[in-house]
Amino acid sequence: MSDTRLQPATSESSPWDTTGYWGPTDPEQHPAVRLVRERFPDAFREVVVFRDEVTIRVARQALREVVDFLRTHPELRYNHLTDITAVDMLYLRERPRFDVVVQLYSIPRRQRLRVKCGVEDGETVPSLVPIFAGANWLERECYDMFGIVFEGHPDLRRILLPEDWDEGHPLRKDYPLRGYRDYVQPGFDSPAPRVRGTLRRPGP
Amino acid sequence: MIDFSQPTPVILSEVRQLTPTRRELVLNMGPQHPSTHGVLRVRLTLEGETVIACDPVIGYLHRGVEKLGESHRYAQFVPWTDRTDYVAAPSNNLGYVLAVEKLCGIQAPERAQYWRMIMAELTRIASHLVWLGTHALDIGALSVSLYTFRDRELILDIFEKFCGARLTTNMMEIGGFSREIPPDLPEMVRSFCRYFPQAIRQYKDLLTENPIWLGRTKGVGVIEPEVAINYGLTGACLRGSGVNYDVRKAMPYLLYDRVEFEVPLGTHGDVYDRYLVRMEEMRQSIRIIEQCLEQVPTDGPLMAYESQYVIPPHKNVMTTAEDMQRHFIWVIKGFSPPKGEVYHAVEHSKGELGYYIVSDGSPIPYRVRIRTPDFVNLQSLPYMAQGAMLADIVALIGTIDIVLGSVDR
Numbered sequence: 335m336s337d338t339r340l341q342p343a344t345s346e347s348s349p350w351d352t353t354g355y356w357g358p359t360d361p362e363q364h365p366a367v368r369l370v371r372e373r374f375p376d377a378f379r380e381v382v383v384f385r386d387e388v389t390i391r392v393a394r395q396a397l398r399e400v401v402d403f404l405r406t407h408p409e410l411r412y413n414h415l416t417d418i419t420a421v422d423m424l425y426l427r428e429r430p431r432f433d434v435v436v437q438l439y440s441i442p443r444r445q446r447l448r449v450k451c452g453v454e455d456g457e458t459v460p461s462l463v464p465i466f467a468g469a470n471w472l473e474r475e476c477y478d479m480f481g482i483v484f485e486g487h488p489d490l491r492r493i494l495l496p497e498d499w500d501e502g503h504p505l506r507k508d509y510p511l512r513g514y515r516d517y518v519q520p521g522f523d524s525p526a527p528r529v530r531g532t533l534r535r536p537g538p
Numbered sequence: 539m540i541d542f543s544q545p546t547p548v549i550l551s552e553v554r555q556l557t558p559t560r561r562e563l564v565l566n567m568g569p570q571h572p573s574t575h576g577v578l579r580v581r582l583t584l585e586g587e588t589v590i591a592c593d594p595v596i597g598y599l600h601r602g603v604e605k606l607g608e609s610h611r612y613a614q615f616v617p618w619t620d621r622t623d624y625v626a627a628p629s630n631n632l633g634y635v636l637a638v639e640k641l642c643g644i645q646a647p648e649r650a651q652y653w654r655m656i657m658a659e660l661t662r663i664a665s666h667l668v669w670l671g672t673h674a675l676d677i678g679a680l681s682v683s684l685y686t687f688r689d690r691e692l693i694l695d696i697f698e699k700f701c702g703a704r705l706t707t708n709m710m711e712i713g714g715f716s717r718e719i720p721p722d723l724p725e726m727v728r729s730f731c732r733y734f735p736q737a738i739r740q741y742k743d744l745l746t747e748n749p750i751w752l753g754r755t756k757g758v759g760v761i762e763p764e765v766a767i768n769y770g771l772t773g774a775c776l777r778g779s780g781v782n783y784d785v786r787k788a789m790p791y792l793l794y795d796r797v798e799f800e801v802p803l804g805t806h807g808d809v810y811d812r813y814l815v816r817m818e819e820m821r822q823s824i825r826i827i828e829q830c831l832e833q834v835p836t837d838g839p840l841m842a843y844e845s846q847y848v849i850p851p852h853k854n855v856m857t858t859a860e861d862m863q864r865h866f867i868w869v870i871k872g873f874s875p876p877k878g879e880v881y882h883a884v885e886h887s888k889g890e891l892g893y894y895i896v897s898d899g900s901p902i903p904y905r906v907r908i909r910t911p912d913f914v915n916l917q918s919l920p921y922m923a924q925g926a927m928l929a930d931i932v933a934l935i936g937t938i939d940i941v942l943g944s945v946d947r
Contacts, residue, residue, distance in 0.1 A: 408543070414767055417907070
């Protein structure tokens, strides 16, 4: 290190350095799965492992309690909120309409975990802002793009789109790629034709 | 040093109503302000020269990249990732390409992985040079930006030699590189590595001991480690506060576990520490590039040869019938990864860049989510700005290192 004000990162910096990825063994043995299932037997829905990534699905009402439990439990310590986003499951299943996806990371244990919950259109999700300050803008973006309302969010308004945007929520699957309206570009008489107006999804 | 045996405390974000009283003044800064690094708009509530509240307004450069990702085939989306963070385009390519490769369960050949590391580290240096030049320019040191842009040209020349483009490179493909490495490229990179350490010393001579620079950066914009974690910061904003989290070390991707480098950590968490951390990161990047150039095989494939997911090499397309058919199908129909969802993160120059891809088994991704580092890092601006002076706001915006194409996507 060239500068005395800086410190090199040593192994003592995080005393719980363990191995990197959690290996692809039985998902029930994963500590987060085991402890969450013990603590929230009613809210726990399922666990999915794909490409060594563990996803647990919980009930919508229990999302904040589960994430707070994962954050504070001494064996887990998922203390870094990486991402909150949503997926519109309109073409994949009947209901619920959306999946809210929370990516968590544990800095001392170097592990990732994905927590999901299903939300029907019009239902609310408990906000994570009371436990993670960084959830603020991520949830605002989620509201802006999907129209999912986070209950308990201090300042839920649009973030990327203008505040007076009246065309709905663009990342929903029924929102056309070019929007609902036709805009005439400067120098043209009529709006450009919609060559890709409806999204064609070829089968697998 | 932060104690992880206790849960990190919660920072309750307080939202002030922006209604000015008699002594308060609401001031609009941006979106066309020279020191907001693009089209960031900040709504400031001032009392005298002290900032009481600060509300960043973003979205002026929103192009709906995630929506576009849901309407393009997997390989067609790679050029779009260039346009999210346009000063560090190869790193964006890398994050997306690695996520798709993880989804398909394929891996690039060893030689391509080394060259990806070299390009990613060159990108980190180029991005840090833009940051350093503009950050110093905001604070008032004009001459640094002249030298940083001079040295960035050398990196852009390397990119141009490699793929023909300088800014939006579109250099990586799913499965590796489709172009052969030009024979004199390793020597160009080597001569850059020989030249660049003394350039870093030049910048340090200009800034590190400069009393004006110290006065403007030391003790300004302090983020405590607990606060940095609770805000979800990554990159130099997190490491400047002394939290040891670097994706290259924590969850090594490519071949970062085969090279030696150190992760610098700050001690005070102010603007000056983040400056020092980024300067040291550039030096460590040079170390990584030198080791990669020593270890990289001189010949071998640059593209994985997977029958299902990767475009076949051009020579085979022209000579064998099977590969010509595969080429047709790959270009016309695209390829279909298995059903599932992956999240893959890389250490971008600004922090953790993550791509979350949901596949329904069709050639078009069902959902592409880009977790950009500066969108999350910018949230800490109101925290840092509270109680700061008005003139410090430009230093605080500079220290987060934002690119608005990446914040707004």
